[in-house]
Amino acid sequence: MRKLTREFYNRTSLDVAKDLLGKYLVHIVDGVEVIGRIVETEAYMGPFDKAAHSYNNRRTKRNEVMFGPPGFAYVFAIYGMYSCMNIVAEEAGKPQAVLIRSLEPVAGLEKMAELRYEKSLSDCNKKELTGLTNGPGKLCQSMHITRINNGTDMCGGSFYVAEGLEEQEFQVVSTTRVNIDYADEAIHYPWRFFIKGNKYISQK
DNA sequence: GTCATGATACAG
DNA sequence: TGTATCATGACC
Numbered sequence: 001m002r003k004l005t006r007e008f009y010n011r012t013s014l015d016v017a018k019d020l021l022g023k024y025l026v027h028i029v030d031g032v033e034v035i036g037r038i039v040e041t042e043a044y045m046g047p048f049d050k051a052a053h054s055y056n057n058r059r060t061k062r063n064e065v066m067f068g069p070p071g072f073a074y075v076f077a078i079y080g081m082y083s084c085m086n087i088v089a090e091e092a093g094k095p096q097a098v099l100i101r102s103l104e105p106v107a108g109l110e111k112m113a114e115l116r117y118e119k120s121l122s123d124c125n126k127k128e129l130t131g132l133t134n135g136p137g138k139l140c141q142s143m144h145i146t147r148i149n150n151g152t153d154m155c156g157g158s159f160y161v162a163e164g165l166e167e168q169e170f171q172v173v174s175t176t177r178v179n180i181d182y183a184d185e186a187i188h189y190p191w192r193f194f195i196k197g198n199k200y201i202s203q204k
Numbered sequence: 205g206t207c208a209t210g211a212t213a214c215a216g
Numbered sequence: 217t218g219t220a221t222c223a224t225g226a227c228c
Contacts, residue, residue: 060214062212077210182221
C-alpha cells in the first residue's frame with residue numbers, strides 16, 4: 001500500500017475528510033500491523049468553526065499541533081478516559097483537522113481484541129466485534145492510539161494512512177457532526193462524512 | 205432513557 | 217474552585 005503524502009493533507013479539512021474515506025489507517029504495535037479502513041470522518045475547519053478546538057485561533061498546549069504543518073496526528077484526551085484521533089490538514093498557521101470517527105477492521109484483529117477487551121478474538125461476540133472500531137474512543141483503544149502519538153508525523157514511520165491497491169466503489173453521505181451541541185450555528189454544518197451502508201458507522 | 209468516569213481548558 | 221467538553225459503558 002502507498003502512504004499518503006504531505007500534499008494529500010495540505011488542503012482544507014473538508015477535502016481531506018472526504019478523501020480519507022476508504023483509505024487505510026495503519027499502526028505497527030509490538031511489531032504487529034494493525035489496520036482499519038476509514039469509514040467515518042468529521043472536518044474541523046478552525047478559526048471560524050465554533051465546534052473546533054482552534055475556534056477563534058485559540059491556541060493552547062493541547063491543540064498546538066493543529067497550528068503546525070499538515071499530515072501530523074492530533075490526539076487529545078476527552079472526558080478523562082478516552083482519546084480522539086485527528087489528522088492535521090492545511091498549511092502551517094491554518095489550524096484545521098479531521099477527526100477519525102470509525103474504522104472497519106482489516107488486519108491485526110487479534111491484537112485489537114487484546115488491546116480493547118484484554119481477551120482473544122475468538123471469545124468476542126458479534127457486538128464486541130463491531131464495537132472494536134465503531135466510535136472515535138473505541139478505535140483509539142483498539143489501535144493503541146494514545147496521547148503519546150500526539151504530534152506524530154503520519155507521512156512516515158510506523159503510524160500512517162495508506163491507499164489501497166484497488167479502490168472499492170462506495171457512496172459518501174454527508175450530515176451534521178456529533179456531540180457539538182455547544183457550537184451554535186456550526187451545529188448545522190454538514191461536515192460529517194461516512195460510507196453509506198457500512199456497519200461500523202458510530203451510532204447517534 | 206440516566207449516570208459515573210476524569211483530562212484538559214477556562215472563567216471567576 | 218467550579219463548569220463544560222469532538223465519549224463510552226454500566227446501569228434501568
